[in-house]
Amino acid sequence: MKASPADQALLLDLQALDTRLQQLDHRAKSLPEHASIAEFTAKINALRSVAAEQSGQREDVTIELKRLESDVEVVQARAKRDADRLATSSSVKDVAALEQELAALKKRQFDLEEIELTVMEKLEQRDAALAATSAQIEELQASVAEVVTARDAVLVTVTAERNNAAANRRTIESKVPADLLALYEKQRARYGFGASLLQYGTSKASGVKLLENDMQTIRATAPDEVILCPISDAILVRTSESGL
Numbered sequence: 001m002k003a004s005p006a007d008q009a010l011l012l013d014l015q016a017l018d019t020r021l022q023q024l025d026h027r028a029k030s031l032p033e034h035a036s037i038a039e040f041t042a043k044i045n046a047l048r049s050v051a052a053e054q055s056g057q058r059e060d061v062t063i064e065l066k067r068l069e070s071d072v073e074v075v076q077a078r079a080k081r082d083a084d085r086l087a088t089s090s091s092v093k094d095v096a097a098l099e100q101e102l103a104a105l106k107k108r109q110f111d112l113e114e115i116e117l118t119v120m121e122k123l124e125q126r127d128a129a130l131a132a133t134s135a136q137i138e139e140l141q142a143s144v145a146e147v148v149t150a151r152d153a154v155l156v157t158v159t160a161e162r163n164n165a166a167a168n169r170r171t172i173e174s175k176v177p178a179d180l181l182a183l184y185e186k187q188r189a190r191y192g193f194g195a196s197l198l199q200y201g202t203s204k205a206s207g208v209k210l211l212e213n214d215m216q217t218i219r220a221t222a223p224d225e226v227i228l229c230p231i232s233d234a235i236l237v238r239t240s241e242s243g244l
Contacts, residue, residue, distance in 0.1 A: 001180065008180070011194065011237055012197055014172050015184075015195040015196075020165050021162060021166065031151055031155075033150055034151070037144055040143055047133055051133045051134060055130060065119045065123060068116045072109060075112065079105040180235075183226065187228070193233075193234040194234055195236075196237065198210075198239075200242070218236070
């Protein structure tokens with residue numbers, strides 16, 4: 001393939017922009033804020049699991065408390081019924097039985113209310129634990145919001161720079177002959193670099209100095225002949241800095 005030295009030189013600008021675009025993409029993906037957000041999110045998810053368990057425990061206690069309250073209401077209703085019967089009964093036997101049952105009901109109500117107080121304390125503890133976990137979640141969510149804001153501010157800058165680099169790339173790309181551009185893209189896709197400057201005998205893409213026999217071959221090649229770097233396989237661009 002043949003291409004003028006000027007067209008080949010355009011590939012260096014293209015490669016510089018492609019390298020910059022890769023750097024910007026890497027920067028956007030590797031911002032420390034991403035790791036912070038992931039860490040906070042993992043903690044939030046873990047706390048949500050704890051909160052779900054605490055909520056279930058609270059619900060169990062609530063059900064237990066409602067059952068006790070219902071039992072107390074039943075005892076109170078029965079005691080009222082027996083008290084009403086006692087007030088109207090004229091049978092000594094019935095009065096004795098009712099008084100005995102009322103005493104038993106009074107003790108039963110006392111016992112139930114004692115248990116009820118214990119369960120209410122347990123419910124307060126469950127409420128406090130759930131509230132503490134919820135507060136932790138809210139605190140972490142606030143931290144996430146702060147980090148997201150900081151990340152988005154950086155991404156705005158990176159995106160603007162990337163858009164500018166992409167626009168410059170399109171401008172240069174339009175000036176490169178189609179066959180030369182196709183070769184550049186092919187080599188870049190395969191090997192990571194599409195073009196490499198030969199600078200004083202060293203291929204910039206690899207950073208390795210070429211062997212003398214390779215340099216002799218390059219010196220014997222016409223300036224408009226497109227050649228590949230024997231080390232990086234990128235298009236080797238020769239300029240006044242090549243040391244030929």
